[in-house]
Amino acid sequence: MQPVWLPRHGLQHLINVLRDRGHRVVGPQVADGAVVYRDLADASLLPTGWLDHQDGGVYRLHHDPRAGTFDHVVGPHSLKNYLFPARETIEAWSRTPDGWQQTTPTYEPEQLAVIGIRGCDLAALAIQDRVFMGGESIDVRYKARREKLFVVAVNCRRAAATCFCHSMGCGPAAGPGFDIALTEVGDRFAIEAATEAGEAVLADITGRVSLVPLTPDEVASVRHVPETLRETMQARVAEEGKPRPRSLDTEKIRELLFENLTHPRWAEVADRCLSCANCTLVCPTCFCSSVGEVTDLTGDEVSRERQWASCFTLEHSQMHGANARPSTASRYRQWLTHKLAGWIDQFGTSGCTGCGRCITWCPVGIDITEEVAAIRESPASSPPLSPS
Amino acid sequence: MRPRLAVYKFASCDGCQLQVIDVLGRARPHLGELAELLDIEHFLEARSRIGAGPYDVGLVEGSVSTPHDIERIKEIRQQCRFLVTIGACATAGGIQALRNWGQIDDFLSAVYATPAYIDTLATSDPVAAHVKVDFELRGCPIDPGQLASVISAFCVGRKPRLPGYSVCVECKERGTVCVAVAKGIPCLGPVTQAGCGGICPAHDRECFGCYGPDRQEPNLVSLTGFYERHGANRDSLGRLVQSFNAWAPEFRTEHDRLSGDAP
Ligand code: SF4
Ligand code: SF4
Ligand code: SF4
Ligand code: SF4
Numbered sequence: 001m002q003p004v005w006l007p008r009h010g011l012q013h014l015i016n017v018l019r020d021r022g023h024r025v026v027g028p029q030v031a032d033g034a035v036v037y038r039d040l041a042d043a044s045l046l047p048t049g050w051l052d053h054q055d056g057g058v059y060r061l062h063h064d065p066r067a068g069t070f071d072h073v074v075g076p077h078s079l080k081n082y083l084f085p086a087r088e089t090i091e092a093w094s095r096t097p098d099g100w101q102q103t104t105p106t107y108e109p110e111q112l113a114v115i116g117i118r119g120c121d122l123a124a125l126a127i128q129d130r131v132f133m134g135g136e137s138i139d140v141r142y143k144a145r146r147e148k149l150f151v152v153a154v155n156c157r158r159a160a161a162t163c164f165c166h167s168m169g170c171g172p173a174a175g176p177g178f179d180i181a182l183t184e185v186g187d188r189f190a191i192e193a194a195t196e197a198g199e200a201v202l203a204d205i206t207g208r209v210s211l212v213p214l215t216p217d218e219v220a221s222v223r224h225v226p227e228t229l230r231e232t233m234q235a236r237v238a239e240e241g242k243p244r245p246r247s248l249d250t251e252k253i254r255e256l257l258f259e260n261l262t263h264p265r266w267a268e269v270a271d272r273c274l275s276c277a278n279c280t281l282v283c284p285t286c287f288c289s290s291v292g293e294v295t296d297l298t299g300d301e302v303s304r305e306r307q308w309a310s311c312f313t314l315e316h317s318q319m320h321g322a323n324a325r326p327s328t329a330s331r332y333r334q335w336l337t338h339k340l341a342g343w344i345d346q347f348g349t350s351g352c353t354g355c356g357r358c359i360t361w362c363p364v365g366i367d368i369t370e371e372v373a374a375i376r377e378s379p380a381s382s383p384p385l386s387p388s
Numbered sequence: 389m390r391p392r393l394a395v396y397k398f399a400s401c402d403g404c405q406l407q408v409i410d411v412l413g414r415a416r417p418h419l420g421e422l423a424e425l426l427d428i429e430h431f432l433e434a435r436s437r438i439g440a441g442p443y444d445v446g447l448v449e450g451s452v453s454t455p456h457d458i459e460r461i462k463e464i465r466q467q468c469r470f471l472v473t474i475g476a477c478a479t480a481g482g483i484q485a486l487r488n489w490g491q492i493d494d495f496l497s498a499v500y501a502t503p504a505y506i507d508t509l510a511t512s513d514p515v516a517a518h519v520k521v522d523f524e525l526r527g528c529p530i531d532p533g534q535l536a537s538v539i540s541a542f543c544v545g546r547k548p549r550l551p552g553y554s555v556c557v558e559c560k561e562r563g564t565v566c567v568a569v570a571k572g573i574p575c576l577g578p579v580t581q582a583g584c585g586g587i588c589p590a591h592d593r594e595c596f597g598c599y600g601p602d603r604q605e606p607n608l609v610s611l612t613g614f615y616e617r618h619g620a621n622r623d624s625l626g627r628l629v630q631s632f633n634a635w636a637p638e639f640r641t642e643h644d645r646l647s648g649d650a651p
Contacts, residue, residue, distance in 0.1 A: 276578035
C-alpha cells in the first residue's frame with residue numbers, strides 16, 4: 001500500500017484503533033529514568049521530546065524541545081520481555097486419590113500490539129523466531145504469542161553512541177517483520193502497512209482522521225530518512241569528551257574468534273566482568289532458560305517452571321560433579337563466541353543485531369565491540385583450540 | 389513422626405525470628421501450612437512450652453558475641469541433627485560486626501558505667517566460626533519463601549531451590565530500570581546474592597547487599613572502581629560494603645582495600 005501521512009494527533013487514533021480491535025497496546029514511555037515499554041492508552045504518554053544518551057554502563061535522559069516522539073532509541077526492555085517472559089509455568093500437576101492429574105491451565109495468549117520497534121529489534125525478533133519456532137522443536141507458547149503479535153515499527157532517524165546496527169546489517173531502517181512502520185517527519189508520520197492486518201488498521205484509522213497519501217517525491221525522501229542515518233553512523237568518528245560511536249568489524253569474525261580462544265584478552269575482560277548476567281538478560285536475542293520443578297509443602301501440587309537463565313551464572317554450566325565453565329573468563333568467552341561466531345553455525349546468522357543494550361546496561365560498561373576490536377588488533381600467536 | 393524443630397536467638401534484632409513466625413503461622417500462597425509439617429519444640433519467641441531435645445532441625449538467628457554464646461552454640465550443635473543459620477547476623481556476624489574493626493575496650497568504657505561487669509568477645513562472629521553449620525540461609529531479614537523452601541526440602545529430603553545468581557537477575561526479571569546505569573547510584577546488586585526479589589532497586593534505591601556476596605567470585609574491585617571513576621566517593625563506597633554483611637569475607641576485604649587498611 002502507498003504510504004500515507006498521519007498527523008501527530010493521529011497517534012491517539014492509532015492506539016484507539018488497535019485497542020478497539022482487541023489488542024493490548026504497549027508502547028515506549030518515560031519511567032524511572034528511562035524509556036521503557038508499558039501499557040499505553042494515551043498518546044501523550046509517548047516520550048515526545050526525550051533523548052537518551054547512552055554509553056558503557058551509563059544511560060541518561062534529557063529533554064529537548066526539538067526532539068520528536070521517537071528520537072529516543074532502544075531502552076532496557078525489548079519484545080523478549082513479552083514473547084519470552086522471564087518466568088513462566090509450563091505445566092502443573094496435582095496428586096489426587098485417582099493418581100496424578102494434569103492441571104495446566106489452557107493457554108490463551110493475549111493479542112499484543114507493540115509500538116516503537118526499531119530495525120535492530122525486528123532483526124532480533126526474526127532471530128528469536130528462528131530459535132523458538134524455526135526448527136523441529138517448537139515452543140508452543142512462544143509461537144502462540146508470536147502469531148498474535150502486531151508490530152508497529154519505527155524507522156530511526158537518530159542513533160545513540162552505543163547503536164551499531166549499521167555494522168550488523170540490522171538497521172537503522174526497519175526491515176521486514178512489521179505490520180505498520182512509522183517514519184517521523186516534522187509534525188507528522190509517514191505510515192505504511194506491510195501486512196493485511198496492518199492495512200486493516202490503516203483502513204480503520206481512515207474512518208477517524210484523514211490520511212493523505214505521500215507524493216512520489218515524498219516517498220523517496222521518507223525512505224531516505226533511515227538511509228541518511230546509516231550514512232551518518234558509518235561516518236561517525238570518536239570525539240574527545242564524547243561517548244565513542246560504536247561499530248563492529250564483522251569480516252571473518254567467526255574465524256577470528258574461534259582462532260583466538262586462548263587470547264589473553266579473555267583474562268583481561270574477566271578482571272572487569274562481574275558475571276552479573278545483565279548483558280544476557282537485556283540482549284533481545286539471548287534465549288537461555290532453566291526449567292525446575294516447584295512443589296507446595298505437601299508435594300501434592302507440582303508445577304514445572306521456566307525461568308530466564310544466563311551463561312554468566314555458575315549454575316548454568318554445572319553438571320554432576322563438575323562445572324564446565326568455572327572461571328569468569330570462560331563464561332565471558334562463551335557468551336561472546338556464541339553470540340558472534342557459534343550462532344552463525346547454529347542458526348545461520350549472527351546472534352547480535354547491534355542494539356547496544358549489553359554495552360549500556362552492563363554495570364561496568366563492558367563493550368562487546370571493544371572486546372572484538374582488541375582481539376582483532378593482536379590475534380594470539382598461541383595455537384588455536386578447536387571450538388568444540 | 390514429624391520432624392521436631394528448635395529455633396534459637398543469639399545477638400540479633402529478632403527480625404528473622406519474626407519471619408519464621410510468619411512462615412509457620414500462616415499458609416503461604418501456593419505452599420500451604422508449614423506448621424502442619426513439623427512439631428515446634430523449642431521457640432522461646434513464639435511459645436512458652438519447651439519440648440526436650442534432641443531436635444531434628446535447629447534454626448539459629450544471631451551472631452556469637454560472648455564467651456557464654458560459644459558454650460551455648462556448642463550445646464545447641466549437639467542437640468540439633470541439622471543446623472541451619474538464618475540471617476546476616478548468624479551467617480556473617482551482622483551489622484554489629486562493625487565492632488570487629490574497633491577496640492572492644494574503647495566501646496565498653498564508652499557505653500557501660502562499669503565495664504568490668506561485661507563479659508564479651510572482641511568480635512561478633514558468624515555461627516560457622518564456632519561450630520559446623522549444615523546450611524546457611526542468608527538475608528537481612530531472611531525471605532519467608534526461601535525459609536519455607538529450605539524447611540520443606542529438609543522434610544522431603546531434597547536440595548532447596550535457591551537462586552545462585554546476582555540481584556541484577558531479579559531486577560531484570562521484574563523489569564526494573566537499573567538505578568546504577570540510569571541514575572548513577574552505586575549499587576551492590578551485581579555482587580550480591582539474589583534472594584529478596586530485587587526490592588530496593590524497584591523502589592529507586594541501591595541494593596545494600598542484604599543477602600551477602602554473590603557465591604561466584606564477586607568482583608568488588610571492578611564494580612567499586614567503575615563507580616569511583618564515575619564520581620562516587622571512596623568513603624561512601626567503603627560504607628556501602630560495610631553494612632549488614634560487613635564481615636562477610638569479600639565485603640570485608642573490599643572495605644579494607646577501599647579504606648587503605650588492607651595488609
Ligand atoms: S541500533 Fe540502529 S535500529 Fe536499533 S535503535 Fe539504534 S539506530 Fe535504531
Ligand atoms: S549482543 Fe549486545 S548489541 Fe548485540 S543484540 Fe545482544 S544486546 Fe544487542
Ligand atoms: S559483561 Fe557486564 S553485564 Fe555482562 S556479566 Fe560481565 S559485568 Fe555483567
Ligand atoms: S539496580 Fe543494582 S541490582 Fe538492579 S540491575 Fe542495576 S546494578 Fe543490578
